[in-house]
Amino acid sequence: MKVLKSLMVAAMFMMGMTASAQAVYVDAEGVQYEFQKHWFLDLEGGAQYTLGEAKFSDLLSPNVQLGLGYQFSPVFAARLQANAWQSKGGWNGYGNPPMTQDYKYKYVAPGIDLMLNLSNLICGYNPMRVFNVTAFLGGGANVGFSNDEVNDIAATVQNKSNYLLEYLWDGTKIRPFGRGGVELGFRLSDAVQLNVEGNANIL
Numbered sequence: 001m002k003v004l005k006s007l008m009v010a011a012m013f014m015m016g017m018t019a020s021a022q023a024v025y026v027d028a029e030g031v032q033y034e035f036q037k038h039w040f041l042d043l044e045g046g047a048q049y050t051l052g053e054a055k056f057s058d059l060l061s062p063n064v065q066l067g068l069g070y071q072f073s074p075v076f077a078a079r080l081q082a083n084a085w086q087s088k089g090g091w092n093g094y095g096n097p098p099m100t101q102d103y104k105y106k107y108v109a110p111g112i113d114l115m116l117n118l119s120n121l122i123c124g125y126n127p128m129r130v131f132n133v134t135a136f137l138g139g140g141a142n143v144g145f146s147n148d149e150v151n152d153i154a155a156t157v158q159n160k161s162n163y164l165l166e167y168l169w170d171g172t173k174i175r176p177f178g179r180g181g182v183e184l185g186f187r188l189s190d191a192v193q194l195n196v197e198g199n200a201n202i203l
Contacts, residue, residue: 023074023125033127035074042067042079044197054090058102061086069115074125077115081138084108089150095163103149109177109201111140132185132193139178142203145171175203 023035044065052059062085069079090102119132147169154165181199188194 023120025124025126025128027128035125035127037073038071040069040071040077040079042069042081042195044083044195046197048087050087050089052089052091053094054088054092054100054102058090058092059088061088061104067113069113074120075117077117077134079113079115079136080110081113082108082110087144091163096159099157099163101153103153105144105147105149107142107144109140109142111138111177111179113138113179115183128187130187132187134183134185135181136183136199137178137180139176142175142177142201144169144173144175147173177201177203 025033025035027033042065044067046063047060048063049056050059050061063083064085065081065083067079067081069077069081071077084107086104087107088102088104091099093100113136115134115136117132117134119129119134120126123129150165151168151170154160154163154168157163157165160166160168179199179201181197184196186194186196
């Protein structure tokens with residue numbers, strides 16, 4: 001939870017920054033655009049891969065994410081986000097005797113991200129830019145539940161240590177996580193942007 005507290009303090013610090021003076025952009029026709037602080041909403045869907053001993057395709061699962069953020073300056077933003085749905089684990093010819101098995105469980109992971117618009121940082125503020133690159137770093141709490149499938153598998157295994165099953169969890173498990181990633185944004189209109197986001201999480 002220390003990671004989450006540190007990120008919240010940093011976000012509050014950015015809110016109070018006086019260095020984020022209003023940026024101005026003038027287009028080729030002489031029209032002037034002044035940066036305005038604003039809220040933004042992220043609606044995301046895709047797939048995630050969980051590291052494990054099974055085949056790559058067996059560890060892919062669906063993922064959705066909802067985020068609400070605030071753009072403090074052309075460069076700095078922060079967002080509250082939560083991603084959820086499903087994670088997977090399993091084995092492919094692992095253990096003694098060899099076992100091939102996969103399982104899934106559910107989770108929800110609320111957190112906060114600090115965001116840095118690299119395009120505005122390097123090339124200057126431009127609200128008409130078609131393509132933006134934003135890096136982010138964050139953390140939060142991962143809440144896992146419905147881990148029944150692997151517990152059912154473990155009930156049929158004689159020597160759990162052969163399959164790293166001695167640390168199974170049941171019920172609800174809460175763990176802190178950290179994450180970082182990159183967001184590629186394609187401007188569709190003044191109000192809508194299509195994002196392609198990739199991130200890595202560690203528990």
